[in-house]
Amino acid sequence: MKDSDLIFGLMASLNKEAYAFDDLVYLTSPFHVSVTSLRTSLSRMSAANVIEVGKEGRKAFYRFAGKGLRISRNISRGFRTPDWSHWDGAYWGVAFSVPEEQGKARHSIRKNLTMYRFACLNPGFWIRPAHPEERIPEILQSLLDSGYCRLIRFYHHSEFTAEHANTLWNLHEINRHFQTGLKLLATSGKRIGTLSPQQALVEKMNVGDTIVNTLFLDPLLPNQYLPPDWAGQQIREAFFRFDKLATERSAPYWRRIFNRED
Numbered sequence: 045m046k047d048s049d050l051i052f053g054l055m056a057s058l059n060k061e062a063y064a065f066d067d068l069v070y071l072t073s074p075f076h077v078s079v080t081s082l083r084t085s086l087s088r089m090s091a092a093n094v095i096e097v098g099k100e101g102r103k104a105f106y107r108f109a110g111k112g113l114r115i116s117r118n119i120s121r122g123f124r125t126p127d128w129s130h131w132d133g134a135y136w137g138v139a140f141s142v143p144e145e146q147g148k149a150r151h152s153i154r155k156n157l158t159m160y161r162f163a164c165l166n167p168g169f170w171i172r173p174a175h176p177e178e179r180i181p182e183i184l185q186s187l188l189d190s191g192y193c194r195l196i197r198f199y200h201h202s203e204f205t206a207e208h209a210n211t212l213w214n215l216h217e218i219n220r221h222f223q224t225g226l227k228l229l230a231t232s233g234k235r236i237g238t239l240s241p242q243q244a245l246v247e248k249m250n251v252g253d254t255i256v257n258t259l260f261l262d263p264l265l266p267n268q269y270l271p272p273d274w275a276g277q278q279i280r281e282a283f284f285r286f287d288k289l290a291t292e293r294s295a296p297y298w299r300r301i302f303n304r305e306d
Contacts (some may be wrong), residue, residue: 137195236293
């Protein structure tokens with residue numbers, strides 16, 4: 045786990061409105077993050093608009109900025125199984141054409157579409173089911189403003205099957221990652237009660253990072269496209285149970301940043 049991922053995860057999981065620099069020094073110390081590395085990571089995250097810095101007197105405080113909030117919201121979508129009961133069968137499609145010399149722009153478009161769980165149907169045309177609650181036009185506005193992309197809403201002329209979905213999103217491979225994640229959660233859940241609060245925080249963040257990244261693989265598709273043994277809901281429930289145990293066990297360590305006098 046990179047230092048920036050650790051910082052992001054700690055800020056997101058502990059739900060403090062703003063973190064003083066000393067808070068982050070204290071929280072990252074069990075992970076052997078040096079003060080120099082912490083300053084460097086915070087500076088880079090601020091430059092990338094992931095966090096923003098405010099000051100009260102001579103003290104700096106860090107909270108999520110625009111990009112960080114968007115990332116956090118997108119990650120959190122993987123924590124629940126979406127309700128597709130009111131889906132009308134429509135899809136979002138993003139068609140894009142980028143000049144050969146603009147390879148960086150092409151890579152950025154593909155990366156953003158992958159982050160929002162689109163899959164490549166054909167070169168230059170990516171799709172995903174249009175969930176009624178997803179604000180895709182708003183979410184992809186920066187791509188649409190680039191001039192390379194066009195967003196359309198469409199229906200398939202012929203049936204789009206579970207086999208098609210498995211091919212596009214590689215669902216069987218994702219399900220194997222889910223099964224591996226379930227084993228990790230079971231093993232860590234058994235040992236969490238034997239750890240000190242400081243060790244439990246390390247376990248919470250390291251296991252949590254693995255599982256959050258695993259859940260992020262879930263394309264959040266309608267049920268009719270999922271394999272019969274799909275373990276998406278199972279791993280979500282197992283993760284919530286583990287995180288509750290790890291949070292309670294580690295609380296005596298991290299709660300000091302909420303209770304201490306500044």
